[in-house]
Amino acid sequence: MTKIHAHQSGEAGIFANAYIVETKNSLVVVDTTLTVSEARALGAKINALRKPVKAVLITHAHPDHVAGLSVWLSDPATPVYALAGVDRLLRAIEAPKRAQWQPVFGEDWVSQWTFANRLLSDGDTVEVDEANFRVHDLGPGGDCDANSVWVMGDDAPAVFVGDLVFNGTHSYLADGHTTEWLRNIERVRSLITDGAILYPGHGDPGDQSLLDTQVAYLNYFREQVQRLSQGRTTLTDSERSELIEKMEQMVSGGRLSFMIGLSANAVAAELAAETLSKSP
Numbered sequence: 123m124t125k126i127h128a129h130q131s132g133e134a135g136i137f138a139n140a141y142i143v144e145t146k147n148s149l150v151v152v153d154t155t156l157t158v159s160e161a162r163a164l165g166a167k168i169n170a171l172r173k174p175v176k177a178v179l180i181t182h183a184h185p186d187h188v189a190g191l192s193v194w195l196s197d198p199a200t201p202v203y204a205l206a207g208v209d210r211l212l213r214a215i216e217a218p219k220r221a222q223w224q225p226v227f228g229e230d231w232v233s234q235w236t237f238a239n240r241l242l243s244d245g246d247t248v249e250v251d252e253a254n255f256r257v258h259d260l261g262p263g264g265d266c267d268a269n270s271v272w273v274m275g276d277d278a279p280a281v282f283v284g285d286l287v288f289n290g291t292h293s294y295l296a297d298g299h300t301t302e303w304l305r306n307i308e309r310v311r312s313l314i315t316d317g318a319i320l321y322p323g324h325g326d327p328g329d330q331s332l333l334d335t336q337v338a339y340l341n342y343f344r345e346q347v348q349r350l351s352q353g354r355t356t357l358t359d360s361e362r363s364e365l366i367e368k369m370e371q372m373v374s375g376g377r378l379s380f381m382i383g384l385s386a387n388a389v390a391a392e393l394a395a396e397t398l399s400k401s402p
Contacts (some may be wrong), residue, residue, distance in 0.1 A: 127142040127144060128142075131156065134160075134227075135157050135186065136185055138156055138186035139153065141151065141153065141282060150177045151270060152174070153282075155178075156232075157190065157227060158229065165193060168194060175195070176198075176201070179203050180209075180238060182323075184294075187285075191322070201239065203240045203248055207240070207259065208259065244258060257271070258272075264303060265296075265297060270284065271283045281319070283322055286322075288325055288336065289322045289327075297388065297390070298388040304340055314330070340366075351394070353393075355391040361386075
């Protein structure tokens with residue numbers, strides 16, 4: 123029997139989740155936190171279980187889900203699994219992210235990331251003890267340019283969806299792939315069975331209704347940007363403020379509201395490009 127332990131980061135760690143899957147004899151860690159302090163807290167939880175980490179699974183290429191691995195992974199020979207596309211993007215963004223964020227986080231920024239040492243393709247499976255994990259390549263169309271979901275088990279599975287789903291927080295849409303994101307949600311519906319529990323990258327786990335909530339969020343964000351931008355690729359400050367107000371009303375008490383304004387122009391540009399491509 124497996125047990126799933128969640129580590130939910132605080133605000134400085136962007137409320138990112140990491141998960142520890144405990145099997146009879148081993149541990150499998152899914153995602154790895156952002157900062158040194160959060161990674162140390164996750165490492166303490168791992169050590170308290172007194173079982174070896176036999177695998178690390180990476181869902182997507184954003185630092186709040188990968189950077190902390192260097193802090194708590196004690197054995198560099200431990201298999202670290204990721205899609206080849208996820209790993210390529212991680213390697214490409216490490217230096218720019220360090221230049222951008224180390225001045226902000228200071229010593230709490232993980233200055234050297236640990237990358238995957240086992241590269242996978244869509245549909246590949248990782249087995250640890252009695253647990254099996256199948257990875258599905260989503261490509262662009264979560265909150266990132268390279269995304270995957272990991273499905274554990276067959277009947278009523280656990281699905282580690284990364285940032286395909288945000289629960290109780292606002293979503294990061296600044297990579298501008300909301301159309302693909304909506305398509306990927308429908309794809310994931312076809313990959314999982316009734317009774318599946320989704321483990322999101324931010325917020326509490328839940329059933330498949332989390333997919334419906336995410337679809338509603340994405341569609342409402344797009345509708346509001348379309349209304350405000352009127353086909354332009356950017357929003358004015360006042361339009362951005364109105365968008366923030368509308369989205370905060372939709373997700374009452376939602377955390378990470380700074381991501382609304384951060385994402386506004388990316389979505390406006392995406393929608394404008396879609397309209398242009400449909401023009402005769």
